Amino acid sequence: MPLLDFSPLLHGQFLDWLLAGVRLSLLLTLFALCLALPLGTLIALARLAPFAPLRAVAWGYVEAVRNVPLLAHMLFWYFAVPELLPDGLKAWLYAGHIEAVAALAALVTYTAAYMAEDVRSGLRSVPQGQWLAARALGLRHRDAMRWIVLPQALRATVPPLISQTLNLWKNTSIATVVGAAELMYQAQRVETASFRGFETFALATATYLGVSLLITAAGVLYQRRYPARPAAR
């Protein structure tokens, strides 16, 4: 094994490339989280709606998305979806950062399906009595959900949502297949240009692991600060 030398990677162009990659990875995570969380919540609500067709559609979405690898989602959003769009929109997309947009779309749809399941199990963890009491007080389904059940459910859902965020962070690496210039892509680029494979991938791995551990720590901290309460009777 050759002697490890990180110095060529820690200044100049190579460092710039890697930092740009970290930035895009973080941005993808942040934007996808901000879009997937409300979408996932809506899907979870639809899965518990009193209207059966809505429930069926939401169930279909979750199953269809979760049983297909994220890589296939990325390829579909990158190669196939633009073909379905009107010409004007397509031209506009190809003029911009279509790779990043396709990756973001795939990450949002994929993460939303997983988050929907987390929110749904959070909703189901709220004791039935809360529902019945709200309804007995004359609240409609919508209001009982909004004022009584959802606020309690979301609190119970935070820990699984944090681990879903961790998955999202790791999943941004797959965006490299459509050429989005996130950390994985930039690491490969630096590796090709610098011939320092071990060092480059060690840096990239340390970055992924570092952010992962931060997210895990956030989860531990939350659980220590707000331990799960036994259901109120």
Add this chain to the structure above:
Amino acid sequence: MSVLEMIDTYWLYVLIGQYPNGPLGGLALTVLLAGSGLLLALPLGVLLGVARVSPRALVRRPVTALVYGVRGTPLLMVVFWAYFFLPAVTGHKTDQFNTMLAALVIFDAAYLAEIVRAGLQSLPDGQWQAARALGMSRGQALRLVLLPQALRHMLPSLVNQFASTIKATSLGTIIGLSELSFIAGQVNAQVLVQPVAVYGTLALCYFVMCFGLSQWAQGMERRSRV
């Protein structure tokens, strides 16, 4: 080229790649890779899972660090490490199949370790105490009393892990392994005008396998609860 013509031309290629005139590929390779990955990872996962609940800190701590490390790293990163490390360690170039297999085994073992740990911790304490009271050693208690029960509880999780592994094999595309997703890319490059049909079919192939497996796991879980 119409969609029907496309299916007619490429179905065998999608199913088995260039086999028998070339390497096995496509759907068959995906299933073979996922199956052998999970089978090889299983004994390793059981070992790591048992070590995770060991009372000896010297055993427990490094394994815990390993599990956290692997689970905090994208699979793609593990694939690249396998790609670099295997030739450096073994001295000769490793082909894409074995690289991907090595990455999957490491990755699955870390996830299986957590499944095994949960399975072991879900057993009532009395099982341990009874086995020990009967004069069994720790190893015997684990092997004869605890693991058989834990493994039975784990079966549905294992089937789901198989579905995850099938999804994970798609990353082989990135190192040029001719599994299902790679073949889809090749078909798309040849047909050129039908990306929606090509990638829609790709998604459908994965869906049929993984949905089938997860439904099977759910059925198993329902039956075992009775």
